[in-house]
Amino acid sequence: MAILVTPQTRVLVQGITGSFGARHTQLSLAYGTLVVAGVTPGKGGQIFEEKVPIFDTVSEAIQQTGATASVVFVPPAFAADAILEGVDAGLDIVICITEGIPVNDMVKVKRAMEGKKTRLIGPNCPGIVTPGTGKDSHGGCRIGISPGYIHKQGSIGVVSRSGTLTYEAVWQLTRRGIGQSTCVGIGGDPVNGTSHLDVIKMFNDDPETEGIIMIGEIGGSAEEEAAAWIKDHCRKPVAGFIAGATAPPGRRMGHAGAIVSGGKGTAAAKIEAFKDAGIGIAPTPSDMADTLLKMMNRA
């Protein structure tokens, strides 16, 4: 089953003609993902790489191609507008890769999305991968910038605020012969569309997912909220890692959301919440897969 997206999901790319968007569209096509449309205002009618039709607006792209998911590679100043265009057009899911969107733009986007059916993943995230069954997980749905080949189709769900730490966890699993149901990067910004908890609930309901790796970092309280829910409701084993135990307070550690301010959002508090919820704590980032597999008696 997987969550959020499947190999059958029809994907459109907002910002397909920019260098970053174009490069990752090529990689998604090579992975076997159904990229059915691109959107670049003013370039409607062109064809990307002789394969993907480009439209001026998202709603035209949906009408012509039946796309239900979008990935946003639009520069920061225009990203909020691009997300809301996808919401207005009635997409099921918008995945925003763009890093550096002003926080207040995202505050407005969140407000405008209240009561709408579209789910937003990100921004400032690596995207989503539901691995396929082919060689190096080919034939899956790769939306975003993750390396596709590190995945393997299977039963572990991965959710993380960090891109490279997601790859680290996925690679640890794949190297041990363990596959993933879906891997979701929710992004490192302080205001994002989908939280750890949202994704954990979906994994809990997904019959294909048997265990979960949750990777968090300093800043905010999203990990604590997820942990509180897991304690009472989650039927599946969860292992976790929190990055930033050594980060100095008051400094932003790369991600706009990774900051300990006013004594809040420390790694220690999050690890404590994980322990209290029965979540297996990986002592180092090298132990994420092993910690989960031990809990599942598969180590």
Next chain:
Amino acid sequence: MNLHEYQAKQLLGERGVNVPTGAVCSTAAEVRLFADKVFANGAQLTVVKSQIHAGGRGKGTFKNGFQGGVKVCKSAEETESKASSMLGQVLVTKQTGPDGRMVSKLLVEAARNIKKEYYAAVLLDRATSRPVLMVSTEGGVDIEEVAESHPEKILKESIDPALGLMPYQSRKIAAALGLRGEMMTQATKLFAGLYKTWWECDAAMIEINPLAIMEELDGREVLVAVDAKMSLDDNALFRHSKIHAMRDLAEEADLEIEASKFNLNYIKLDGSIACLVNGAGLAMATMDIIQHFGGNPANFLDVGGGASREQVTAAFKIILSDPNVRGILVNIFGGIMQCDIIAKGIVDAVRETGLTLPLVVRLEGNNVELGRQILRESGLTIISGDSMADAAQKVVNAVGN
């Protein structure tokens, strides 16, 4: 990006927040000119405030022995003399570290006796993704201590970004603070200006501490933002050229400024093991694993997703400018990037910088075997790490020896 107090007060004042009459001065003569005017207008006190980004100014000590970075003065002569002791001197506070900060600007203001102090701030509430107005009757003290000891004394009002801060919300908060009658009217105007500044300037946080009731010469009571602290959302600076121009490079660490020129995200720490990593999460985790195995990270350094040869070389140079560094750990998960290209970049950087310190490299991802081969055959003494744990242990051991 952080602002100075005088810059924050300028932005707040332009948007209807009552701030004290003041002048920014960089010479004692400017201070005297302004102080003469203030006392001629009937003021009985001035306050001279050092303009540095760090907190704890009032209790700080200058390296020349002068006590206090904020001084209340009773005459124009005293104002000038205190200012002379502060200008061009290095102020050390609990937040500056032992190096302190050079005071090159003073904010001089007409002062009154404070009758009562409050706290007010606007910031993002991450749990709701909405702005929040936060106030307390406990002004003039460390708000984190209030949050710890008397959390019930902190009041929060969530703001709908589609509506902005509504006047009824300000009245509710004013009433809760005990601000009635004319004070309620003033508070409503002040909170509206505070939120307007936060929203229009794309601030991350604005803190007014203290917000104070002061008595004017005619006995009238006024609500004044006596101190102001403001930080901005760096992602939004592109649309605020006037505010961006307020950046004070003297307040930032030299190495961090240098790193930002190459789009490198570098934060200096106190340890001896430098790290060079792609991705913020992995960079934090690399610092953590160094500490886990008994070492101390010298920095946070994220070279980003598509680190170029120039960036890697610049990163090495920055790392090596830190005299405390005794070993380097490079941790790259080359998901999209090719490990062989990264390896060439590392080899070039090592040659160019003439590196002699122990260097442990952990490469993973595309073309990893080719990448490792390039490192092996480079003739350089590069230690290879198989996993993050293996690499971290190797660099900790190398530095320990």
